[in-house]
Amino acid sequence: MFLKKLTFRTQHLAYMASLLVTSLICSQGAMAAPPSAAPSVHNIGIIGAGNMGETLGKLWADAGYHIMISSRHPEHLGSTANDMGHGTQVGTIQQASQFGDVVVMAVPYGALPQLGHVLSRQLAGKTVIDVSNPYPGRDGATAAKALSIGSGKASAQYLPSAHVVRAFNSLAATAIASNAHQTPPIAIPYAGDNPTALQQASELIERAGFTPVKTGDLATATRFQPGSSLFLQVLDEKALRAQLANSR
DSSP: OHHHHHHHHHHHHHHHHHHHHHHHHHHHHHHHOOOOOOOOOOEEEEEOSSSSHHHHHHHHHTTTTTTEEOOGGGOOHHHHHHHHHHTTTOOOHHHHHOOSSEEEOOOOOGGGGHHHHHHHHHHOOOOEEEEEOOHHHHHHHHHHHHHHOOOOHHHHSSSSSSEEEETTTTTHHHHHHTTTTSSOOOOEEEEESSSSHHHHHHHHHHHEEEEEEEEEEEGGGGGGGGGSTTTTTTBHHHHHHHHHTTTO
């Protein structure tokens, strides 16, 4: 009887010790766990099939992403999709917005308020990279408001259901096409408020062949919008960061 009690007590102590060790290991693992990564980007929907939409779509298609390009007249985009290659799909703006893990707005800036309304459901909670620029002569009051309060803040108001990141708008499409994958890489400034959206935008900037340089939240997008000292400047990371430091 004594031996049975001793054996039971020994087994109980061993069990409690194993629970303690397991708890400690789990606790240490939780403490060491890295911050959660942004959801992987596989599909990119592009709204607008002009020079910028086609240029970025081609770079991302070459990098292995699945692309759907769209416009008001998708029936005219067959040759554009063929030029981009890699099985690039064509769709309506609704289809491209639904298709993309990330959606790119490559349209005249004046179209943003209407697109934000029409695509509110499809864009809800998604990262939207806004590459458009406000020009009052073309975009009227929409652009005037953006230049008044800042293009980043305005874009977020025009696309209220999405997580907006401003990026790629500081360079012309021709400069993006000719400077991708250079050594040293050309820098792309970007700004946003949502951490997940910023991570996804950073990934896409890198995969397009550039170095991402975050300027801060959406309010800082004024630092590379039309009229700023960084607008249309082709700079590497060191030069871009120096310009940002000097312009504060």
